[in-house]
Amino acid sequence: MSALLIDVMKQPSRVRGLTPAQWDLLVRQARHANLLGRLHELLAQAGLIDAVLPQALVHLRSAGVMSGRQHVSVRFEVGKLRDTLRGLSTPLVLLKGAAYVAAGLPAALGRVFADVDILVPRSELSDAESALLLTGWISAVTDTYDQRYYREWMHELPAMRHMERGTALDVHHTILPPTARLHPDPALLFAAAVDLPDLPGVRVLAPPDMVLHSATHLFFDGENDNLLRDLSDLDLLLRHFAALPGFWPDLVARARALDLSVPLRLALRHTRGVLDTPVPDEVFAEVDAGRAQPLLDFIYTRMLQPAHSSAADSLTPLARRLLYLRGHWQRMPPPMLARHLLHKALFPPKVPHMPLPHAQEAAGQP
């Protein structure tokens, strides 16, 4: 089972000669994977825009515009956040998408964002929160249970939102919940973080740490919305950093030091398996990425696909449920998990709102 989108990402020249019905499918899969903007940029880089069916091109362009606009916003927010958090003892450290954009990495290519993620030392978390509140960032989580859930058990503050600009912000103090089974030491991440020459006062994680965080987020964070997009981020990071001298041995050693060898093993197994990421054979063998794990393989062969019925089989719903359970299992000891799931079953979250406030008016909904 291989989705058309994945075939095209591995080999963009495959778009030559696609029929209109195949373009139709490709656009739908890419939209559902949040990869339509990236597909546009990949095809543009490969000089293949002329080969795109004109009707499909408008959708690719639209997604490219959207992602370009988000990059402008992210750069703006990064500048604002740096100024707001100037009083902390450490420079601002960006994570994930915001880091890729600020550092100008290929993993920023056509990427879209739900939020900006930053890393702050735990000891300075309340200072950071106060400074953010003073500049218009408010907690988006109002439910008392959820507030406590984040503050006591999670590796981040409850999500914040800017009152005027609507941007969402996640303030992390480490990259996995303290209750999780793996225990990466955030002090190591801060110590190795690197300055951005174009953005004084702003740092991103060192290359191996950035890869390990991306892998940890994908395989251990329990957020299952953008798995293929996250795998593509990892693929672009690995291809880019592979050119650094000593990158692969550093990556393997760093994974051991941070207690993140398991996420690394899964990352190398699945980036190579799904996106043909060039991982040296000896590295692949050293982290034991060739080892089959029937349950995880069952889950990830199905979930590392575009979230669209054209890329699903009859077992995909089961795989999704198992992944949800696994995400929680990884993050909480069993009694806490039981309590959390019971609460969520008794008080299910409210129906999500419409994504675009503007669109609501045009669509005539209240």
Add this chain to the structure above:
Amino acid sequence: MACSPQHQNRLTLPIVKVRELSAREIRQALRGPGLRLATGPFRCSMRSDIAEVGPELARLYAEHELVDDNAFVDFYVSVTSSGGLRRWIRPQALFNVDEVAPFTPLPRTQAVAMLEWGLNWCVTAYCHHTLVLHAASVARAGRAMILPAPPGSGKSTLCAALVHRGWRLLSDELTLVDYDGSRLAGTTRPVNLKNESIDVIARFAPEAVLSRPMHDTSKGTVALMAPPPQSVRAAAEPVAPAWVVLPRWRAGAPARLTPLEPGAAFMQLAENAMNYHLLGALGFESLGRLIDRCEAWQFEYGDLDEAIATLDALERGTA
């Protein structure tokens, strides 16, 4: 060199319109692979398991052309009845765009309106390759008039009246303008009429094809009006923007056009552009190029016949 038989088949496939389908064929398409039709620059696939939807769509989209099964489709939309107890107690309709549900369900009696609002949502969410204005637009002889206005200004009513007096309907709600400001398009889909406007248009244009009124929607009572057949037949003809007219209905007011400064017209359009901020500098430049090509007017009116005579005169250059 001979074409393959399949290829020949496709080239010679006759154009089929929705009105040529039987009620049963429409029902089967809606319940099965989707009723696939062209609306202006987009192709839509519509599905529904709700019995009332088929006959309404048959009337509202009678003149629209079907697209063949192998074509690229822009929007896959459906309105379906929600399952379980909801099937019997206060039945609801759920809107989906290609497996994603962007809104909360509505009462099932509003299913057809929901489909239209959902298609508008698709344009505002997915079409940033073009400037999307929250405005009605109509055209004559290749030149378009843009009618941006807040709800309640009578824009849909004026638009519905104009398209029954020789103007071509582009859209009553969303007008698409190329970045270079030179070309304009609408989706040529049904017009949303609200409350008193429904009777006003039924009296003004007895030939207008109206859906059954849907009561207690978020906009009050709503009825959809089919685009006139000539507008649908002309949907592929390009139009260039020529006028921006800001309509305002006031009871008993004589029809009066007042020139609008380009700067003020720009601000009015910017306020009504769905993706102006998202496009950033591109939005600013596109809107500037659009305004450069248009005459801009404020327009107050109280009577539809008089309003149309005034706008006809503007079109002929004698205003």
